[in-house]
Amino acid sequence: MTEYMTSSDPQSDSADTTAQRPVEDRFGFARFCARCRTRMEPFMQSRFGTILNTAFDIARNLWNRRIRFSYAFYAVVFTIVTVSATLLLQWSVYAEPTYADPNAVDTSTKAWNSIAGQLTKFVVQVWLFQQRNALLNFLVLGLIYLVLVFLLNRFWIATAVFSSVMLVFAVANHIKVALRSEPIIPSDLSFLSGGNTGEIWSFIPQDDLALVHRSIKGLVLLVVICVALQILDRRTCVIPFRWKHPFRNPKVIAGNCTRLVTVIVSAATLFSFTWNLGIPGSWSYEWATSMGDAAQLWDSLGDARANGPAMNFLRLAHAKTMDKPDGYNKAAMQELAQRYSTAAKQTNTERTNNFTDSTVIMILSESFSDPTRVPGITFTEDPMPNIRALKTTTTSGLMLSPGYGGGTANIEYQALTGLSMGLFDDSMQSPYQELVPHQKNPYTFNQIWNAKYGEQGSIAFHPYVKNMYLRDSDYKKFGFSHFYTLDSNPPIAHQERIDNAPVTSDAAAYQSVVDALNANGAKHQFVQLVTMQNHMPYNDWYANNQFKEADTSAISGDEKTSVDTYAKGVSLTDQATADFLAQLDQMSKPVTVIFYGDHLPGIYQTAASDENNTLSLHETDYFIWSNQASAGNKKINAGTASYASSNFFMTMASEHMDTKISAYLEMLRQVHDEIPALGRLVLGTHGFGDDSATVYLDAEGNPVRYKDLSDKAKQLITDYELIQYDMTAGKGYLDDTDFFTVASK
Known part of the structure; x- marks a missing residue:
């Protein structure tokens, strides 16, 4: 080691060496290594040391010869x-x-x-x-x-x-x-x-x-x-x-x-x-x-x-919900909440009943609609005489459906939430799969009963598999305590089919609901039922189908077979519904039924080939009915009930039942009074496609362009958009208000 001593003084050695030592050995590392080598010399010259040194050399050579993968x-x-x-x-x-x-x-x-x-x-x-x-x-x-x-x-x-x-x-x-x-x-x-x-x-x-x-x-x-x-x-x-x-x-x-x-x-x-x-x-x-x-x-x-x-x-990782409306902020939403709360209080002064003092059954009847209303389809026998007669005595009309041949969950989503597909971005094709799974606490109307009766306040039935449209997980978020399906635990009670039909009959589905109502005694619930009997395909399932002979339509082949099979299914639904309502009429507790068909079946190839039939292929039947034990049963006048979309059903039911409402239902009531029906029409396979457009109908069922709407109607649509955005894609400012709280007497 090079020495840099300038004095033999020990103090000088301790004081000056560090300063004079080369920079690379300022901490004495080199000298330390030299001393170690000196002390290890005897060991390294031993046999074991030689072997160890050789092993290190081999390892170093192998390391240096590592593969350089191409x-x-x-x-x-x-x-x-x-x-x-x-x-x-x-x-x-x-x-x-x-x-x-x-x-x-x-x-x-x-x-x-x-x-x-x-x-x-x-x-x-x-x-x-x-x-x-x-x-x-x-x-x-x-x-x-x-x-x-x-x-x-x-x-x-x-x-x-x-x-x-x-x-x-x-x-x-x-x-x-x-x-x-x-x-x-x-x-x-x-x-x-x-x-x-x-x-x-x-x-x-x-x-x-x-x-x-x-x-x-x-x-x-x-x-x-x-x-x-x-x-x-x-x-x-x-x-x-x-x-x-x-x-x-x-x-x-x-x-x-x-x-x-x-x-x-x-x-x-x-x-x-x-x-x-x-x-x-x-x-x-x-x-x-x-x-x-x-x-x-x-x-x-x-x-x-x-x-x-x-x-x-x-x-499913991302779907555009809707654009942020102009003027969306906390102050604007608080102002809307206050304005509609004030209006709701005024409406409630004229109402006498409570929602939760009745059981409400919302029935989505799969593909149910009047086939005789389709251009070119005629029968010598009426396939739905009971429901046709019922519609003349209770709140009823035609529902504007956003789907044709499919899209069931979208119509169901509107009915349960009050939100409209027509206000979402066109890319939002299925809220049940693209929106609800990403929400923490989505609002649905069954929660009105949950607030009063706890988790048993709402139940749901669907005589099919539970994962369809992600209903199982979505219904849990909605607050349904039980969802009875073919594969639930326990499964839906009644699963009987008719003749060779591959799915559960409406009569069996109705009986499962009746059993649940009886088991619940005098307590009230919100009951959701989605039927399956009239789901496609329509392959001549039924024995003794009189509609094969009653069909006088100018159609033939597979289209005629499908239409005749479907007409028989409608007839069976018609009779099963009449029997179901008769059983409800015998109950001592108030029960109200909201019944609607979700969309027409996609079997009318001849009618669908004519663009002039687009609107008629998006209109299904609905009615709102209450049993004899109900204090309500106020038929809404035809001026506002003749046409509707499913997002308005709950506010219409409140008027029919003469019940007090929330600010949210008040907003929907006002929109429905000005615009009876609105929705995004999709004429295509399974109800999903690119050719979407928002349609507005007046009280006579005539399409109205947005620019021709009244100023009041346009303002209501603006309010509706702000509220829907806040509930789905916004900050949820309304959650901190009493906007969704239903008043009680």
Whole structure:
């Protein structure tokens, strides 16, 4: 070691050495190492020391000779991992079929219906039918993978993260599909963010525990392999990048800029694709459609199986609710709340009853409408004589339906919330799937009874599967204490069918409601019933169908078969409804029924081919009726009741029942008085499509253009938009007021 001593004085040695020592050895590290080597010399010259030194040399040589994986190798791994993720996610939504008599099914059918067979069909349809859904899912998942690669800039770490997320998602998806016949949707992530992560394990069925354990072991092995490869890969960064001295030289600058550009472009592309996927006409919507994507917003599991879980998840991640109205702020909403509260108090001075002193049954009668009102359809026998006669004695009329042939949940959503599809953005196609799952406390009218009677204040029935339109999870948010379906626990009580019909009859559905009312004694509830009897298809299910001979329409073939079958179903509904009301009339407690058909069946090809029939194909029948024990039963005059849309049913029911109302119902009452019906008409398969338009009807059922509405009507629409925005996409300012509180006597 070089000496820098200038004096032999010990004090000088201690005081000056540090100052005079070279900068690189100011802390004495070099001298320390030299002393260690001196003391270790005997050990290193020993046999064991020699072996240890050799081992270190070998390790150092191996480390210096690490593999520098090529970008081509990365591309191969990237492709294999993405293909595996695509197939794994698709596997997660399939289930092995069961057969009543396995011996009656041939081997080929069993093979194609198995999970492996369904997975094979999903892939080979790319070549056989030019349906490129598998390729679309591959590209979308690849984009997610690519974002991780560029963001982390470590290929093997990104691979570990991507593969782990895909594996966990697939296993969780598989379990949820098995439990609820429903795939994971974006709103499910709130379960984790809400601090319920620890409860997940308790939800896993015993039969799936082995799968979970195998997955955990595979996940650990996968992460270990990826970490080992990252250590062994001399190319530590996918794109050369330097945090320190980023402008050191042109090469460093180029690498840093490339890294930033790739991250920004890939992330922006993924964000834009997801943000616009649910918006008809957007670039991602159009591109996905060109690849074979066809959204099934009425059935999330069907959508995941047909279009892929990745597409199903991303399309529900964002849907534009509605534009922020001009003037929306807290002060404006408080002013609206005060104004309509004052008006409600005035209305309530003329009302004598309470909503919650009666049981209200809201019946969505699947596809129910008068077939004789369709242009070109005639019968020699009336398919609905009882309901036609009833409509002359109670509040009734025609309902403007936003759907034709489908879209049931949209009409139901309007009836339960008072909100209008016509005020939402056109890209909002299914609130039950695209809006409600993202809301914390959506308001629905059944909550009026919940406020009075607790969680038992409202129940719901639907003689079909519970996951359709995500009703099961949505109804829980709405506050229904029980939702009785074919697959609920316990299931709906009555499931009888008529002749060869594939679904539960209306008579059976009504009987389940009657049993529930009787079991509830003198207590009151809000009861929601969605029937299934008249759901498509209409394949000549019924024996002794007199409407085959009674049909004098100028139609033939499959259209005639469907119309005749449907007419018989309407006749059966007509009689079952009359019997149901007769039973309610014998009850000693007040009961009011709100009955409406959701949309026309999509079977009138001849009539639908004429654009002049568009409006008539969007009009169904409704009535509001109260039994003899009811104090109300005030028939609303035809001037305001002849036409309606489902969002006005509850305020109309309050007038019919002569009950006190909330400021919210007062607003709806005023809008209905000026604009009897409004809605977005969608004439297309399943009620969803791009050709949407908001329609306003006057008291005679004539369409009115917005610019021709009165100033008062336009102001009411403005108020309605502000309130709907606040309830769905805004800040919820009205929640801090008494806007939704129903007055009582």
